[in-house]
Amino acid sequence: MRISRIYNNNIALLEDSTGKQSVVMGRGIAFGKRKGDMIDPSKIEQTFVPEQGISPERLSWSLTEIPADILSIATQLEAQARADSTLAIANSFILPLADHLHYALIRAREGTRVQYPLEPEVTVLYPREVTYGRQALQMVAERTGVRLDSAEAIPLALHLVNAQFATADMSRAFRMTEVFAQVFEVIESAYGRTIDSSSISAARFITHLRYLFVRADQGKLESTGISQPSVLAAVRADAPEAFACAQKVLMLLEMQMQHSLREDELTYLTIHIDRLAKDIWG
Numbered sequence: 001m002r003i004s005r006i007y008n009n010n011i012a013l014l015e016d017s018t019g020k021q022s023v024v025m026g027r028g029i030a031f032g033k034r035k036g037d038m039i040d041p042s043k044i045e046q047t048f049v050p051e052q053g054i055s056p057e058r059l060s061w062s063l064t065e066i067p068a069d070i071l072s073i074a075t076q077l078e079a080q081a082r083a084d085s086t087l088a089i090a091n092s093f094i095l096p097l098a099d100h101l102h103y104a105l106i107r108a109r110e111g112t113r114v115q116y117p118l119e120p121e122v123t124v125l126y127p128r129e130v131t132y133g134r135q136a137l138q139m140v141a142e143r144t145g146v147r148l149d150s151a152e153a154i155p156l157a158l159h160l161v162n163a164q165f166a167t168a169d170m171s172r173a174f175r176m177t178e179v180f181a182q183v184f185e186v187i188e189s190a191y192g193r194t195i196d197s198s199s200i201s202a203a204r205f206i207t208h209l210r211y212l213f214v215r216a217d218q219g220k221l222e223s224t225g226i227s228q229p230s231v232l233a234a235v236r237a238d239a240p241e242a243f244a245c246a247q248k249v250l251m252l253l254e255m256q257m258q259h260s261l262r263e264d265e266l267t268y269l270t271i272h273i274d275r276l277a278k279d280i281w282g
Contacts, residue, residue: 003037006030007060014039023048023060025071046075048095062095066102073143074098077136081160086128088214093163096170100159101140104152116154118174121181124197125206129157164210165217176213179256180206183249187273190245193281201279205272216259232267235274242274249273 004021005013012030015021026045033039048059063071074097082089107114116122123130133153141147162173184195195202236243246269254261 001039003030003033003035003039005035006033007064011060011063012039013060023063025063059095062099066098069143070102071098073139074101077139081132087164089163090165091163093159097156097159100155104148105144105146108146108148113149116151118177119151119154121177122154122157125177125180126157126161129160132160133157164214172217180209182252183209186248186252187245190248191277191281195276196280199280201276205276208268208272216257232263235267235270239270239274242277243270245273246270
């Protein structure tokens with residue numbers, strides 16, 4: 001790979017024979033080099049491939065602005081997330097995570113506090129990611145000596161949620177969170193009771209919805225194998241109240257996701273809602 005652009009002695013933009021670009025970091029990696037020169041692979045410490053919607057210039061500028069210790073923390077946090085077999089990381093979130101941590105530290109030193117309106121929903125819907133966010137705050141405190149506000153775990157959790165989509169567009173995570181809250185409101189309204197979101201059934205239902213969103217984002221909403229009318233008819237007869245509620249939830253999901261969902265999704269929704277109702281309310 002040859003140098004396409006040098007930003008400083010430690011950061012350069014590379015381009016391979018196919019035209020694919022990447023930003024590399026390494027101590028003195030571009031020192032004494034010029035455009036068109038080859039890079040010594042042994043000096044490359046980190047490689048960043050621009051995500052969709054992020055130009056190499058924007059990526060490189062961010063890397064020059066963010067302190068090396070913050071980038072190191074973000075890199076380690078992503079490595080931990082990727083090592084978790086229960087998470088399917090679709091895109092790198094080192095840069096947005098590091099960028100957020102960088103400005104969170106600036107706000108903390110200035111005594112500025114930010115309110116995150118989705119904090120209750122995120123805490124309930126993504127407990128695993130929120131735990132990760134809290135671990136990130138602990139790592140920041142250990143590495144920098146600065147204790148960030150506990151609420152900062154919320155946007156850190158959302159960065160991890162968003163990394164499970166095929167795109168780096170953070171709006172997907174926000175939209176999904178809002179839709180999940182609406183789905184639970186529909187169910188609570190149908191049954192006239194409050195859902196215990198900490199229950200196992202609620203966690204399973206949330207997991208199902210999350211993978212539904214991810215599949216829709218990746219264009220993989222193919223049938224899951226239980227679309228036979230007889231199966232849906234049996235589920236409907238066994239749980240008529242859950243089926244009626246599932247129809248409302250399906251309409252909401254189709255409207256919000258702008259995707260037509262298959263009949264088997266109505267079956268799954270009915271099963272999950274019925275289990276949720278029985279486990280929580282008896």
